Amino acid sequence: MEFITQHPVLVVSLVKIAVLLFVVMTALAYLTWFERKVVAHIQSRWGPYYVGAHGLLQPLADGLKFFFKEDLTPPASDRLIFTLAPMLALALALTAIALIPFGPPSIQVLGQPVFIVSNLGVGLLFLFAITSMGVYGIALAGWSSNSKYPLLGSLRSSAQMISYEVSLTLSVVGVVLMAGTFSFNGIIQAQSGAIWHWNVFGIRHGGITQVVGFLCYLIAAIAETNRVPFDLPEGETELVAGFHTEYSSFKFAMFFMAEYANMITVSCLATILFFGGWLSPFPDSWTWQFYLPGALLLLTGIYTAFDSFVVLRGIARIQFAVFTLLLLGGGAICLHPAVAPLIQGPFWFVSKVFLFLFLYVWVRGTLPRFRYDQLMSFGWKLLLPVALVNLIVTALVIAFPWLGAHG
Amino acid sequence: MSLPLLLFFVFALMAVLGAILLIVAREPIHSALALIVVMVSLALLYVLLGAEFIAAVQIIVYAGAVMVLFVFVIMLLNAGEEERTNWSRMAKYVGVPLAVVFLFWVAHWMAHAAVGATAGYAPGETFVTPSMTADLSKLLFTTYLLPFEVTSILILIAILGALVLAKREEKS
Amino acid sequence: MIPISYFLVLSAILFGLGVVAFVFKRNIVTIFMSIELMLNAVNLAFVAFGRAWGQLDGMVFVFFVIVVAAAEAAVGLAIVITLVQDRQSLNIERVNRLKL
Numbered sequence A: 001m002e003f004i005t006q007h008p009v010l011v012v013s014l015v016k017i018a019v020l021l022f023v024v025m026t027a028l029a030y031l032t033w034f035e036r037k038v039v040a041h042i043q044s045r046w047g048p049y050y051v052g053a054h055g056l057l058q059p060l061a062d063g064l065k066f067f068f069k070e071d072l073t074p075p076a077s078d079r080l081i082f083t084l085a086p087m088l089a090l091a092l093a094l095t096a097i098a099l100i101p102f103g104p105p106s107i108q109v110l111g112q113p114v115f116i117v118s119n120l121g122v123g124l125l126f127l128f129a130i131t132s133m134g135v136y137g138i139a140l141a142g143w144s145s146n147s148k149y150p151l152l153g154s155l156r157s158s159a160q161m162i163s164y165e166v167s168l169t170l171s172v173v174g175v176v177l178m179a180g181t182f183s184f185n186g187i188i189q190a191q192s193g194a195i196w197h198w199n200v201f202g203i204r205h206g207g208i209t210q211v212v213g214f215l216c217y218l219i220a221a222i223a224e225t226n227r228v229p230f231d232l233p234e235g236e237t238e239l240v241a242g243f244h245t246e247y248s249s250f251k252f253a254m255f256f257m258a259e260y261a262n263m264i265t266v267s268c269l270a271t272i273l274f275f276g277g278w279l280s281p282f283p284d285s286w287t288w289q290f291y292l293p294g295a296l297l298l299l300t301g302i303y304t305a306f307d308s309f310v311v312l313r314g315i316a317r318i319q320f321a322v323f324t325l326l327l328l329g330g331g332a333i334c335l336h337p338a339v340a341p342l343i344q345g346p347f348w349f350v351s352k353v354f355l356f357l358f359l360y361v362w363v364r365g366t367l368p369r370f371r372y373d374q375l376m377s378f379g380w381k382l383l384l385p386v387a388l389v390n391l392i393v394t395a396l397v398i399a400f401p402w403l404g405a406h407g
Numbered sequence B: 001m002s003l004p005l006l007l008f009f010v011f012a013l014m015a016v017l018g019a020i021l022l023i024v025a026r027e028p029i030h031s032a033l034a035l036i037v038v039m040v041s042l043a044l045l046y047v048l049l050g051a052e053f054i055a056a057v058q059i060i061v062y063a064g065a066v067m068v069l070f071v072f073v074i075m076l077l078n079a080g081e082e083e084r085t086n087w088s089r090m091a092k093y094v095g096v097p098l099a100v101v102f103l104f105w106v107a108h109w110m111a112h113a114a115v116g117a118t119a120g121y122a123p124g125e126t127f128v129t130p131s132m133t134a135d136l137s138k139l140l141f142t143t144y145l146l147p148f149e150v151t152s153i154l155i156l157i158a159i160l161g162a163l164v165l166a167k168r169e170e171k172s
Numbered sequence C: 001m002i003p004i005s006y007f008l009v010l011s012a013i014l015f016g017l018g019v020v021a022f023v024f025k026r027n028i029v030t031i032f033m034s035i036e037l038m039l040n041a042v043n044l045a046f047v048a049f050g051r052a053w054g055q056l057d058g059m060v061f062v063f064f065v066i067v068v069a070a071a072e073a074a075v076g077l078a079i080v081i082t083l084v085q086d087r088q089s090l091n092i093e094r095v096n097r098l099k100l
Helices: A002-006 A008-042 A058-068 A079-097 A123-144 A148-179 A184-190 A211-224 A249-274 A287-311 A315-335 A344-366 A372-399 B003-024 B028-048 B052-077 B089-111 B132-142 B145-166 C004-024 C028-053 C057-087
Strands: none
Touching (some): A008 A058, A008 A079, A008 A249, A008 A344, A058 A249, A079 A123, A079 A249, A079 B028, A123 A148, A123 A184, A123 B028, A123 B052, A148 A184, A148 A249, A148 B052, A184 A249, A211 A249, A211 A372, A249 A344, A287 A344, B003 C028, B028 B052, B028 C004, B028 C028, B052 C057, B089 C004, B132 C057, B145 C057, C004 C028, C028 C057
């Protein structure tokens, strides 16, 4: 026990990392389920419904499939780099999530903030550093496969990622100017107070709405993570399967997970930079909002109870009954007045990230794909100048505060 | 052995191993990856020295852009030549020992330099000022304004030069 | 607490290894990479000295070294591409005539 009290930083950090890793991997798995369900409903069909109730065990089935599939390596490839590329992609994607604050730094255990794994003074810049290294995973994967289609796909994808990276970082500098710091806590602190202080509305002293920056960021982020409508390098009908043609089973699963982890990171960044992070949209004086998470959990528990007793049959019924008990128990715990204020930060953060992920999946189900030259000209000729203009206007407003909004 | 000292030795070992791998590797792509390892470990050493901003800039610009350029060129030129040089006798028997002696002499001189007195780095302590980015940019835009502007013109010239050089010339 | 001289010794070792790579390698691109290694070693020395004397000027110099190295890499690799198109080889011993 003395070890824990003598080395609080080490112990609390290790626990936080373990919990975060577990939560992120589960979220990745269920993000795939969520995407398949939503895209299916957009396309007027049902999506996974067979494996477990409402298809909820589908990610487990997919994981088992990836585990047991045969792991092929192309004969003439560079074996070291072939194995290294997906590991690099996944490692970088998961490292980026460690920089993100999930809640206020004031909630502490043993003197260490609970919801923040690492608190760097230049956190935003480091996050961009990690995402800019993500190009290597794709470039090396395509090259080490020693085959035409993956090489072409990976070169296109890398060129796309590098181009949109410039617009990504430029569209965010307006937010940094308004907050005066690169650290995530500072940026969120600058947006505290009321919902109109959030950067996307920007109605505070010496501020201007960052809606243009937000739109630029969103488009650049979709391109950066190689999602539809920018997924030409890896689409199923283009270039066989792009840079991961030659990958099978677990290595392919690592690329898959890396892509979804990048999606989660970018959504988290969007909420922190433009939508106030873990801040609540309601004023702090409205104390009824403390019961919101518990109420939501209880409502979901009642819905699943109805589902398990009336609609489902067999094993799915048992599974959902267990689920119901968990939800009702969790909801009851969250309604307890000692627990409710603590989970406010993470609850609002997770809800906003969830809305952004839904937006991602919605865009995927709706829009067609860009052609490669359209994609590149859009990135360089439209997005970059718009981001630059946003930066100049924001800088002018910061320099001459009477130009911007008041209060 | 405090934690910063231990971390220093870990990162320093990583950097030296990367540099040795750069020399020893047969394929240029492996040398490029080794150089990326060196750059990342140097960025971690900068964080250990409290220069977080420079560490982030090193990774974004050097490891994330310049080395991507190198990797692209190696991939596109298919630089798969394996190099095995037979070192000349002069290099083997005179050059390498002299180089090692020189290296130890420089390292000895540096280790006993007058700088050794000051400046360790305690865990949790950052660099001189907490807002390093702000102070660095103030310095950059006042004292070093002329080099800053000249460097931006330099980058413009480099872009134009690279474009002109790499365009395929029409053989008439 | 880490004495600054440790950083300087590391910088010297990296610089020495960069020189060795520069002298003994035959592939043009690898020689370029050894130049980058030498520049990185110098950057480490700059940051270490800046920290030792408590001045931010060391960091500014590192900033400029990084930018100039990036520009140099761009132009140098463009020259390499032109050379390879002409000679179809990356061996530096083939680059022994001034005319392209």
